[in-house]
Amino acid sequence: MTETPEFLVTVPTRGDGRHPLRRDRGDWEERRPLPAFVTDPRGGVSGPSAHIAQVGRAAEIAGLDGALVPFDPEGEESLVLAAGLLRGSRHLRVIAGFHAGIATPVYAAKLSASLQRFTGGRLDWQIDVALDPVVARAHGDFLQGGDRYARAEEFLTVAKGVWHEEGYTYEGVFYQVLAGGFQPPNAGLPFPRVHLSGIEPGALALSARHADVHLFDPGQNLDVGIAGLGDRAAAEGRAVAYGLRLPVLAREDEEEAWREARGLWALAGGADEDFPRPDPKTGLWPGFDRIAGPGALGLVGSYEGVAAGIRAYRDLGVTTFVLSARPTVEEAYRLGERLLPLFATESQKETAHVH
């Protein structure tokens, strides 16, 4: 495993801030007022897209490979944010997260073809299949259980069909197309790389047939998941890359990192006596549950320590790391300057010196 892993940042879809509970960057809460005697130029100039654009620029300047805009039913819409991020960058790959119920597969593909044209093919998809049933019904989706995978299967089949084949016709349970298919210049573009997730058999079977990257979470059993998915993909004659969504808190040394973690824990309302310890076996810290979202597990430590944790996942076969860290702009810079260089290959270092 000598290949340099791919690092992405997670875009905040419902505000951002230094304080783990504040969301005033990106217009999700009022900014704190300045004293009355201080001239305040901020009125009306900082909308949500101003902050998202700033996150995108930071990620790009910091040398990250991409940005994930997750499907967030309680947040901003991901395809719109992705379009702005792609337009404001040159190199960043942007993954837009959504579910199969948002549109017909033809329309999702059509919209995506435009974004591919505008941006040199830098849009990727993450399809969420196993939505919380309450969220799904609020989005007009009443499918349950295995039907959701069957529908996602058709969705991806049709989207790829119209993308790659002129005169495409399809007759399925969920979708129908007659003499479809894109024409130049909407034809012949790279299809968005498909990211899928989930550990249950239906999810792995779908990934084996359609995923370019399967995203795991640190709480899942990656050994079993990767082995199972690898076998299924091989049986389909395909290869799937493995990714990990990973909250990180990396600082100069262990002591500083844990001091920061304690500070965030307290700001998020955690009692000092409840401050959780990292799992002695995996090194994963459950305290992210409070500061990064329910159930989140991630790595806390020195840059070298976090890099060692990432290398352990890389040894399992993970090549894509979707990192999350708040506040997103500052942390993207930090990761780009301090963590990513630890993964530069010898040839990259030499190239950097030459210039």
Added chain:
Amino acid sequence: MSIDIYWRIGTHGDQPSLRRRVTSRGEWAPVVPGSLAPGVRHGRRDGYSYVEHMADVARASEVSGFVGGLLPSFPFTDDPWATAAALARETTTYRFMIAYQPGFLHPVQAARMSATLQRATGGRLVYNIISGGGGPAQLWWGDRVDHDDRYARTSEFLDVLKGVWNGGPFDYEGRFYRVEGAGLPEPLARQPFPEIYFSGSSKAAIEAAGRHADYYLSWLEPFPDLAAKFAQVREHSAALGTAPKFAVRIDVLARETEEAAWDEIRRGWEHVDPSALASADGDSVGWLRSQSFVSWPVRHHRELEVSPNVWGGFHLLRGGPAFGLVGSYAQVAERLDELIGLGVGAFILAGVPHLEEAYRVGEEVLPLLKGHDVRVASPLTAALSDSRA
């Protein structure tokens, strides 16, 4: 009442003039030396994409006094949602009029995308809702709902979209859509709801427009036919207790003199392939109507001038609807004033090439309008009208 004047942004490339049907902007034709966005530099593609050109058209029409731009949607075009989202941050006052057919996007997703766009633009999103079109193309889109049913679906679509707009929880059980506990999250909720321009010439469309439209939008037709259509909409709307305003989508070819304008048309006409006379396609009533105003075949281009300055041959010189205005700046302004007199409250103007003609029409035609005060869109035109006052 102030009149909103929009420009059109071509979402499938553009030609440098009406003289020849050559698409040199965008890659809808092979990219060769002389092509723009993408272009060729040192024998290779220059890395630009068509969105750069659309951004130029948006900025040009914004600074020329247009309130916004229509982004059309067809199987072969770029997608208007993608375009609006990409360009949202590159203009300041410009409204993005997104053409779409309900049914391709789920209404909850359309509400989410719209609210995020409203937040990104400070409320500059406008809808052009199309329900008709159809024919074979409808199944190209993967849509199997019949023509008249599509209007029923549009009604349900807007019920759900408006239902979730201000938050939740919203429940709905219709023929086409069902949601439970739906609603936009804070603070996406309660954004200004986009104005609705509603297109469609069939009876079903006119009935639906009465219920949902802020503006009933028509292609240009001979003025008496347009007036009759408006009367129909007024009648249907009055029965429902609503009163939509009217908007017309018009191609304009305006020059300093009438002769110069017709000379431009004549040069284009010389290259029209006689076999290219388009045939009716699909179940669009609007298209059939526009073909019925002229008796084919036609030999001379002026035979398509059905009344002064109203010319029905634009579809032969570029893709799109047949009717537009041809004449001097003053004549075109007079015709637009006449339409204002018929009750038109908004225009979507267009000209080929869209970039250069946006400057021309904005600078030369709009200032001549007398009908009503034109809504001032840009700081530049605001300053000019202040200095004239």
